[in-house]
Amino acid sequence: MNYDINKIRSYFPVLKQQVYNKPLVYLDNAATTQKTVKVLMAQEKLHNDYYGNIHRAAHYMADKSTADFEETRDKVQKFINAGAREEIIFTKGTTESVNLVAASFCEQFIKSGDEIIVSEMEHHSNIVPWQIQAINKGAKIVKLPFSDSGILQSGALQNLISSKTKLVAVTHVSNVLGTINPVKQIIETAHSKNIPVFIDGAQAVQHIPVDVQELDADFYAFSAHKMYGPNGVGVLYGKRKWLTEMPPYQGGGEMIAEVSFDKTTFSEIPFKFEAGTPNITSVIAFGASIDMLQDIGLVNIWEWEHELLEYATAGLKEIEGMTIYGEAPEKSSVISFNIEGVHSFDLGTMLDKMGIAVRTGHHCADPVMQHYNIPGTVRASFGLYNTKEEIDQFLHALKKVVQMFA
Amino acid sequence: MTIEKVQQDIIEEFSVYEDWMDKYSYLIELGNELADLPPEEKNDQNLIKGCQSRVWLVAEKKDGKIYFRGESDAVIVKGLVALLLRVVSGRKPKEIIENELHFIDDLGLKQHLSPTRSNGLLAMVKQIRLYAVAYDRMEKEGGTQNG
Numbered sequence: 001m002n003y004d005i006n007k008i009r010s011y012f013p014v015l016k017q018q019v020y021n022k023p024l025v026y027l028d029n030a031a032t033t034q035k036t037v038k039v040l041m042a043q044e045k046l047h048n049d050y051y052g053n054i055h056r057a058a059h060y061m062a063d064k065s066t067a068d069f070e071e072t073r074d075k076v077q078k079f080i081n082a083g084a085r086e087e088i089i090f091t092k093g094t095t096e097s098v099n100l101v102a103a104s105f106c107e108q109f110i111k112s113g114d115e116i117i118v119s120e121m122e123h124h125s126n127i128v129p130w131q132i133q134a135i136n137k138g139a140k141i142v143k144l145p146f147s148d149s150g151i152l153q154s155g156a157l158q159n160l161i162s163s164k165t166k167l168v169a170v171t172h173v174s175n176v177l178g179t180i181n182p183v184k185q186i187i188e189t190a191h192s193k194n195i196p197v198f199i200d201g202a203q204a205v206q207h208i209p210v211d212v213q214e215l216d217a218d219f220y221a222f223s224a225h226k227m228y229g230p231n232g233v234g235v236l237y238g239k240r241k242w243l244t245e246m247p248p249y250q251g252g253g254e255m256i257a258e259v260s261f262d263k264t265t266f267s268e269i270p271f272k273f274e275a276g277t278p279n280i281t282s283v284i285a286f287g288a289s290i291d292m293l294q295d296i297g298l299v300n301i302w303e304w305e306h307e308l309l310e311y312a313t314a315g316l317k318e319i320e321g322m323t324i325y326g327e328a329p330e331k332s333s334v335i336s337f338n339i340e341g342v343h344s345f346d347l348g349t350m351l352d353k354m355g356i357a358v359r360t361g362h363h364c365a366d367p368v369m370q371h372y373n374i375p376g377t378v379r380a381s382f383g384l385y386n387t388k389e390e391i392d393q394f395l396h397a398l399k400k401v402v403q404m405f406a
Numbered sequence: 407m408t409i410e411k412v413q414q415d416i417i418e419e420f421s422v423y424e425d426w427m428d429k430y431s432y433l434i435e436l437g438n439e440l441a442d443l444p445p446e447e448k449n450d451q452n453l454i455k456g457c458q459s460r461v462w463l464v465a466e467k468k469d470g471k472i473y474f475r476g477e478s479d480a481v482i483v484k485g486l487v488a489l490l491l492r493v494v495s496g497r498k499p500k501e502i503i504e505n506e507l508h509f510i511d512d513l514g515l516k517q518h519l520s521p522t523r524s525n526g527l528l529a530m531v532k533q534i535r536l537y538a539v540a541y542d543r544m545e546k547e548g549g550t551q552n553g
Contacts, residue, residue: 020426343480345459346434350482353426361458375479376458404434405481 022355030381038288072287081211089236094202095125097221097236102129104246112138150177150326172204177326178334209298229289230282250275305333333382354397413509437485461526502538
């Protein structure tokens with residue numbers, strides 16, 4: 001494989017440091033990734049050279065900022081192969097993208113007695129916004145379950161769909177189990193009954209190539225900060241027909257066509273859903289992280305990370321008392337586990353003191369913890385800059401920690 | 407011995423450990439040594455739920471003093487609980503109210519008191535204070551002596 005790991009790591013000088021006098025091994029990429037220097041450089045250039053508010057002024061600074069801001073929209077469109085640039089809406093993160101669709105879609109299309117199907121393996125942010133709307137509207141959330149091995153029972157979808165079903169919300173990749181769900185098939189099933197599908201892509205777009213037209217997704221959401229990009233920017237892709245029919249989510253500047261105290265008319269998409277001054281700096285810098293992902297290539301990243309996943313899984317399985325949660329054949333580079341007799345918090349705390357950053361706890365996915373009847377797990381998640389040497393360090397540290405609690 | 411003196415003692419005990427691993431080994435030792443609560447006391451009423459680990463706290467008043475017992479499902483947290491109990495248990499409510507609990511910070515273990523997504527320890531410290539304030543008020547109002 002032609003994967004220049006040294007060059008890639010050079011984009012992330014933050015990785016080359018010691019914590020607690022140990023070399024840092026950053027394995028919490030599913031929570032957030034480190035930012036490439038290219039993102040930081042883009043932010044600096046913007047503020048040094050041409051920062052201005054976008055879309056609303058006739059001067060050089062504003063024009064240049066606007067052009068770069070809109071260029072990122074084009075990059076995102078290409079990145080997920082959306083049909084039109086207007087179908088890309090900038091939000092502050094995946095969570096806001098879900099909330100936008102939940103509020104706006106439900107306002108227009110959900111009434112009392114209707115049902116929304118949500119999978120059991122969702123992050124809280126793809127459950128709670130739907131629950132809030134369901135309570136408002138007197139609608140019901142229906143659970144699409146997964147099996148103990150972490151595979152979504154997508155075959156059950158057919159039977160869960162009824163005349164009351166108005167939407168299906170499912171994650172592309174589970175943040176705990178790593179399962180890559182067969183979203184294309186799920187969308188096909190739902191569409192055969194004319195039901196739209198919302199896909200949470202927060203754990204997918206940085207690992208696998210995504211083509212929203214090929215998937216035929218109605219909505220697809222993700223965050224820049226999990227893509228080696230800046231904080232505070234998310235994307236909502238929505239099919240034009242839905243975005244056009246849905247009412248605005250928030251009111252303010254930018255999203256209007258004309259305002260009087262009697263009547264306000266709204267802008268066209270995407271601006272209808274981008275009220276107020278957006279996160280100009282981060283959107284512009286986001287372009288740089290997309291460029292990096294495109295340059296390396298998602299297929300290459302996938303292959304590299306898959307090798308790391310298999311290597312780490314094999315190593316973990318050698319540890320006595322090991323339970324790995326989520327062993328779907330189609331899996332991204334996320335491993336959740338527990339070791340018998342050692343609390344996940346104790347494991348995570350000691351790993352930290354040995355320079356290894358992992359996540360512990362319920363990972364904002366209580367229903368997944370409830371499925372396995374556990375309070376939490378340790379989660380190691382690998383990114384494009386991780387190496388087998390780092391996994392060796394992780395496994396070595398883990399074995400040492402287990403001995404401390406024996 | 408005053409609350410302040412016990413805190414200073416703990417800080418001194420830890421000062422021999424230069425390495426983080428040793429500090430934590432000692433915490434693990436303390437956690438393992440702390441007696442478990444009887445299962446019936448590990449109920450929802452005594453539970454302080456953290457995002458990463460759970461803590462149970464029981465308070466009893468005797469002869470004008472509050473006696474605390476506690477446990478956690480994570481050993482490191484249990485070690486920290488053991489230290490906290492050593493500082494605050496068997497004290498008059500007023501002493502607890504008037505003294506700052508600074509030793510965790512001084513030991514460089516402040517990360518375990520982070521306000522969100524924490525391990526229940528910060529909530530435990532708050533709960534200890536609430537018990538002290540409540541018992542202090544009861545005392546002033548001439549309330550029940552056995553809490």
